[in-house]
Amino acid sequence: MSLGVGAYRDDNGKPYVLQCVLEAERRILAKQFDKGLPPSDCDRLIQKTANTSLEYAPIPGFPEYGKLVSNLIFGENSEVIQSDHIAIVQSLSGTGALRIGGDFLKRFWHQKTIYLPTPTWPNHMGVFNACDLEIKRYRYYNPKTLGLDIEGLLEDLRGAEGGSVVLLHACAHNPTGVDPTRGDWNRILGVVKERMLLVFFDAAYLGFASGDYDYDAWVIRHFVEEGVTLLLAVSFAKNMV
Helix, strand or coil: CECCCCECECCCCCECCCHHHHHHHHHHHHCCCCCCCCHHHHHHHHHHHHHHHCCCCCCCCCHHHHHHHHHHHHCCCCHHHHCCCCCCCCCCHHHHHHHHHHHHHHHHCCCCEEEEEECCCHHHHHHHHHCCCEEEEEECEECCCCEECHHHHHHHHHCCCCCCEEEEECCCCCCCCCCCCHHHHHHHHHHHHHHCCEEEEEECCCCCCCCCHHHHCHHHHHHHHCCCCEEEEECCCCCCC
């Protein structure tokens, strides 16, 4: 046993999975089917995963997972992937990613003000308050038109102090479902560059707005292609079930 890590190893230092754990997995797998899996099939499935799935993940998460997520979000041919300009931390879904991003801003970003849309997902307030960030709001939804208040949004962001953080919903805005058009996104991009704002995208519903994952990820890819350095919280809790 490696007491430093807290894991079992064989004589060659390789991960060792206890027989009781293998038996527990075998029983769980068998219950996935009405008639149960034959023991030989269970053993084969377990052998494919036992030496990896039961290991501790590195603190930032599994590198292979991060690479696959990067390809999915930015596209396999993205320049930021080819140049290795992406830093990834695997978190507990979207809320965990937002909290990690908020703590990063608290410790390392010179501006401690974050602008949230009105309205926004209620958890945003709790997460960023817990990170000791000053929360300000920008106009987003116009109840009179049941649409985006793009002029109010742009005016508020133009009034933001340079270097402030602005949280943007990548698509399927929560709770309104109202999203900017691509033309609107380009106007927002212009103000972001003009005021040197740090963009923090919350992307919990990629694929939900249009039914096409790549289409919904367009705004993230577009901002990156335009040279914007950003933070990104991605959740698969809804679109991967």
